[in-house]
Amino acid sequence: MVHVALKSISKVYPNGVRAVHPTSFDIQQGEFIVLVGPSGCGKSTLLRMIAGLEEITEGELSIAGRVVNDIDPAERDIAMVFQNYALYPHMTVYNNMAYGLRNRGMAKADIDAAVSTAATMLNLTEFLTRRPSQLSGGQRQRVAMGRAIVRNPALFLFDEPLSNLDAKLRGQMRIEIKALQRRLGVTSVYVTHDQVEAMTMADRIIVLNGGRIEQIGTPAEVYHQPASTFVASFMGAPPMNLLPAHYNGNGRVHLSETIHIEAPVSADYSGQVKLGVRPENVGIVDSSHPDALRFDLEFVEELGAGRLLHGKLGDSGLIVHIPHTDPIPGGEVYVGLPKSALVMFNHETGMRL
Amino acid sequence: MKRASFNQLGLPVWLLLPQLVIIGVFFYWPAAHAVRSSFYLEDPFGFGSTFVGWDNYAGLLASAQYVKVAVFTLGFTFLVTFFSLSIALVLAVKADKVIRGTRTYRTLLMWVYAVAPPVAGFLGVMVFYQGNGPMTEFLALFGYEFRLGVNYYDTAAAMVAVATWNHIPVNFIFFLSGLQSIPQSVKEAAMIDNRSGTRRFWDITFPLLAPTAFFLLIINITYALFDTFGMIDALVKGEPGNNPMTLVYKVYVDGFRGNDLGGSSAQSVILMVLVLVLTVFQFRVMDRRIHYT
Numbered sequence: 001m002v003h004v005a006l007k008s009i010s011k012v013y014p015n016g017v018r019a020v021h022p023t024s025f026d027i028q029q030g031e032f033i034v035l036v037g038p039s040g041c042g043k044s045t046l047l048r049m050i051a052g053l054e055e056i057t058e059g060e061l062s063i064a065g066r067v068v069n070d071i072d073p074a075e076r077d078i079a080m081v082f083q084n085y086a087l088y089p090h091m092t093v094y095n096n097m098a099y100g101l102r103n104r105g106m107a108k109a110d111i112d113a114a115v116s117t118a119a120t121m122l123n124l125t126e127f128l129t130r131r132p133s134q135l136s137g138g139q140r141q142r143v144a145m146g147r148a149i150v151r152n153p154a155l156f157l158f159d160e161p162l163s164n165l166d167a168k169l170r171g172q173m174r175i176e177i178k179a180l181q182r183r184l185g186v187t188s189v190y191v192t193h194d195q196v197e198a199m200t201m202a203d204r205i206i207v208l209n210g211g212r213i214e215q216i217g218t219p220a221e222v223y224h225q226p227a228s229t230f231v232a233s234f235m236g237a238p239p240m241n242l243l244p245a246h247y248n249g250n251g252r253v254h255l256s257e258t259i260h261i262e263a264p265v266s267a268d269y270s271g272q273v274k275l276g277v278r279p280e281n282v283g284i285v286d287s288s289h290p291d292a293l294r295f296d297l298e299f300v301e302e303l304g305a306g307r308l309l310h311g312k313l314g315d316s317g318l319i320v321h322i323p324h325t326d327p328i329p330g331g332e333v334y335v336g337l338p339k340s341a342l343v344m345f346n347h348e349t350g351m352r353l
Numbered sequence: 354m355k356r357a358s359f360n361q362l363g364l365p366v367w368l369l370l371p372q373l374v375i376i377g378v379f380f381y382w383p384a385a386h387a388v389r390s391s392f393y394l395e396d397p398f399g400f401g402s403t404f405v406g407w408d409n410y411a412g413l414l415a416s417a418q419y420v421k422v423a424v425f426t427l428g429f430t431f432l433v434t435f436f437s438l439s440i441a442l443v444l445a446v447k448a449d450k451v452i453r454g455t456r457t458y459r460t461l462l463m464w465v466y467a468v469a470p471p472v473a474g475f476l477g478v479m480v481f482y483q484g485n486g487p488m489t490e491f492l493a494l495f496g497y498e499f500r501l502g503v504n505y506y507d508t509a510a511a512m513v514a515v516a517t518w519n520h521i522p523v524n525f526i527f528f529l530s531g532l533q534s535i536p537q538s539v540k541e542a543a544m545i546d547n548r549s550g551t552r553r554f555w556d557i558t559f560p561l562l563a564p565t566a567f568f569l570l571i572i573n574i575t576y577a578l579f580d581t582f583g584m585i586d587a588l589v590k591g592e593p594g595n596n597p598m599t600l601v602y603k604v605y606v607d608g609f610r611g612n613d614l615g616g617s618s619a620q621s622v623i624l625m626v627l628v629l630v631l632t633v634f635q636f637r638v639m640d641r642r643i644h645y646t
């Protein structure tokens with residue numbers, strides 16, 4: 001069931017900056033959508049338009065079948081978690097959570113019950129009488145979460161809620177938020193520029209670039225079948241290898257005059273292309289292998305769980321990821337590019353062929 | 354924090370000395386002198402003085418005129434503080450909504466604050482002048498004859514108006530920076546929690562402005578009590594007799610016009626105690642209550 005529908009939503013700020021180009025997508029009931037993209041690509045703007053904090057320049061936004069373009073944020077039945085938590089500094093933790101409920105005319109006893117349930121869920125019970133300034137960053141983050149969940153809204157909106165936490169806490173909260181969302185089944189839109197968060201939390205990822213959608217897809221689709229070279233190099237650390245090549249429609253891709261391999265797709269196109277392959281999909285092979293390509297190993301990066309081999313394939317740089325159990329190859333190194341793991345992009349447009 | 358340390362006492366004492374001398378000569382010495390002379394009845398022509406104990410104080414409290422001035426001062430302070438704070442707050446809230454680069458706006462408003470109280474007083478005299486002051490003529494349109502310096506209440510109203518006008522800018526500046534220091538995201542979180550803008554103001558914005566407001570309250574009370582001397586002098590010059598005046602102005606009138614040095618000293622001592630109480634109150638509250646971060 002479609003829960004949130006964006007129809008050609010665009011945003012032009014009063015100063016003339018076009019932050020979001022006409023954008024359309026649907027969010028299903030209970031879905032966890034992650035908006036990801038580089039800084040300034042319009043993620044927050046899009047989220048804030050859904051929240052009603054930013055006016056929609058053009059287009060139509062509907063939540064649960066109701067067009068909400070001109071509806072107050074307070075009436076959209078949403079809850080938002082901000083990057084800096086935006087807690088009310090002069091209120092106790094209890095009041096921070098209760099404020100929205102009181103304004104909706106909920107009875108005192110119900111508020112008590114809702115707050116204490118949320119507090120238990122988030123391990124905040126002992127802090128209910130404290131002010132935000134007397135809490136740690138992680139606890140404040142939980143209060144911000146609590147303030148969102150007590151409201152039992154139809155839609156959760158998150159704007160980089162974990163980016164002020166240290167790496168360990170971020171990993172932990174990521175799992176908790178995801179679990180909480182699963183449990184409550186509330187449709188969520190989550191903005192981040194952290195691709196690990198995007199990959200691990202999302203049901204579907206929306207990759208934005210320069211105010212436009214580059215790709216919408218499941219984490220696996222976005223990772224393995226990137227729609228463009230932008231997505232290919234944005235997602236993944238290290239990013240997908242993009243090797244310049246030539247394709248002339250006869251089923252083979254030429255990485256150089258002498259190196260050529262079978263093309264992953266048969267596109268009705270000929271000209272310059274980029275051949276994409278994830279570092280972990282490149283295999284170290286024997287020189288006798290039919291598709292073995294000569295790899296000039298330059299240096300090795302140790303990651304613990306694996307190793308990154310940096311080097312050259314012909315004239316282009318290539319990164320190969322091997323498990324830590326594999327030996328570091330010595331002497332002449334050969335690699336194989338498995339056809340199933342290759343993607344090919346139009347060199348000019350950057351779009352996948 | 355960087356801390357400098359001195360090995361001997363010599364240098365710091367030398368560095369502090371000018372400051373200490375200035376405070377001593379211009380504050381403590383006259384203050385001590387005032388306390389002393391408040392217990393004496395001073396001969397108006399300077400031929401000696403007689404110790405009279407608490408008589409000067411008793412005389413003041415028994416004087417209907419002193420009580421009247423005290424009551425006026427109270428009312429004046431209350432009205433000036435109330436109007437200058439509330440008008441400035443309204444202006445600041447409006448300004449906060451529309452302006453981002455507040456520089457020019459602030460500078461423009463600050464000019465009013467730069468007008469010294471006596472000059473403000475003269476401007477007031479001009480505006481409310483009996484002959485052809487614009488305000489007098491404006492009120493005349495409604496059939497009201499405004500008589501500055503003649504009618505007690507008219508003069509009082511002019512004093513309140515001029516003092517309020519003179520003090521709105523500084524309040525405005527502080528309120529505006531207070532408002533602008535409230536994180537945008539907190540206001541937005543409130544927008545999601547509460548649909549009523551008015552309620553949001555009283556629930557979120559105002560409490561977060563409370564430290565600023567309290568600081569300004571003290572500043573305004575102090576201003577209305579003590580810094581309005583020049584303005585009042587300009588407005589009532591010539592005939593302080595039947596006109597309203599504040600306690601500070603009365604110290605001057607009694608001491609220099611009436612040559613009652615003992616009574617006037619007693620009045621200053623009372624004012625000093627008032628300042629002391631105000632200061633202690635301010636520090637108590639500041640320490641105890643209003644800060645969130």
Ligand SMILES: Nc1ncnc2c1ncn2[C@@H]1O[C@H](COP(=O)(O)OP(=O)(O)OP(=O)(O)O)[C@@H](O)[C@H]1O
Pocket residue numbers: 013014015017018019037038039040041042043044045046193
């Ligand atoms: N209030 C505003 N007025 C004018 N331009 C704005 C405003 N807010 C954002 N922009 C511009 O709109 C574009 C998108 O901004 P937005 O905040 O949505 O980016 P973002 O993707 O959230 O970036 P980040 O990851 O850094 O938070 C940027 O170019 C930004 O400069």
Ligand SMILES: [Mg+2]
Pocket residue numbers: 043044045
């Ligand atoms: Mg952002």
